[in-house]
Amino acid sequence: MKIATWNVNSIRQRGALVADWLDRVAPDLLFLQEIKCETEAFPTEAFTARGYRAAVVGQKTYHGVAVLGRVPFEVTATALPGMRPEDAPSGLIEARYIEVETAFAGGRTTLAGLYLPNGNSAGAPGFAHKLRWMDRLAERAAALLGAGRDMALLGDFNVCPEDRDCAPGALQPGDALLAPEVRARFRRLIWLGLTDAVRTLHPEPPCYSFWDYQAGAWPRDRGLRIDHALLSPVLAERLVAALPDRAERDRPQPSDHVPVLVTLADP
């Protein structure tokens, strides 16, 4: 099974690039973040024409997540359980979470696609929102694991887990992507028993998944590793490959993120 996550920075701007990537890579499931459109505006036809079904959680202007699948799946949640409108500076339940169930390895597996708040905007309330979101995410992961569920969390976590996940000069000290409170909450996810797929298979190289549009970040390789796939134990046992697809950053008018592709051995 091949599963992937990609922050596309507007699906309406990036639809052709995503379709082309599906044609070449053929993931079974692709989770998308920052589709930046309402659910009805998602360009579903471009993907159904390629054999993919789409499930979309959109909102106007910002955020927005979706999943494209060429294998059967059912949506089990369209918001992170426990989040309330008043928890966000926007006063909304934001479109940041989609969870599905699919068949794998003779059982059912839960896959969650997520777009964590950046935490640098909206001042202290914005940062608090990020921490609260990570607290609710840990509770959700713990509930699934406690129920004995095979599961994975994939998406744009907006977290550089360690210093080596942030190129020198890519962020200012104090940025919300590397704040100690944020890194501690990422570690809590790991300590629940989840495996960071990319870092586990590639202990040494940076494995960046994002390069800012500004200041020549891409040609200078001033990147960040902020898009992650965390696997529960049974899935981690089947892990055979996991890597950001750097080539996508060199395409015409690319997203500032590249897809992260994870391959799990089939039974």
Place this chain on the structure above:
DNA sequence: ATGCCTTAATGTTTAAGA
């Protein structure tokens, strides 16, 4: 100089991204 680019929208400028 919290800029430098890109996106969407209350659009000739703002807010968010990270």
